[in-house]
Amino acid sequence: MAELTITRLFDAPRELVYAAWTDPDQLARWLGPRGFTGSAVTVDARPGGLWRACITSPDGDEHWMRGVYRELDPPSRIVFGFVWETEGDLRAETLVSIGFADAGGKTEMTFTQRGFPTGGDRDGHHTGWTECFERLAGHLHGKEPR
Template sequence: MTEHELTITRAFDAPPELVYRAWTDPDQLASWLGPQESVASSVTTDPRPGGRWRACISSPDHRIERWMEGSYRELDPPVRLVAAGVGETLVTITLQGTGDKTEMTFHQAPFPDEVERDGHFDGWRSSFEDLALQLTRIRQEAR
């Protein structure tokens, strides 16, 4: 990893199809996207090459909002997703399944500086904790 790139590898107790859907279904994405103590108050997705995505991450009282938007560059369900627009960066998600488990490699670049990169690291790490909880809920409800 160079100083202006971010790579996070995370294991989830869910098959790749569920993890992929959590990235592309707007309702699922809204349930986990954003750092803890925030709310994804609006999420839209059009998961196809050239399709657009848009999300608003808000403080719990909705006084502070941060809108983000971009486009999908590449989709290969349930293995790979590439999207542009997050702070002028490119996000690449690669999913490797083994039975009912998935290893996700998340890569985001370029960042203008280390401070920006580190801020995103903290936010994504928190989001992925919520994603793990969301995937557990989905699997329990399916039983």
């Protein structure tokens, strides 16, 4: 099974970066690759709680995703399942682990997603998440993501 790891430094305290992952209003602002919009985000941020979101492409195609939280340790760590619901999307469930480390007032985020059936599936997610994290950086600085 293929695995994806992305490490990113954000110019924001880890409490703010953590909250951007667990507050549905914030998550809707940055979730999705460039040009996508997030909507219908629900979050029950507790072990066993469900999360669900829709991202809409510039062409209007909806892509639904969901999962179950397995671990939450504010503001240090989040672990959750991730699966696409949308017809034609990757339907294998993967496991996402995110660590948030203090870096002198900034946050080093280490994002790992495991369980991709193929390297191609992993590579597609690498592109999508990298663009999401660009939007997250803008969100943390009060800029409207594009």
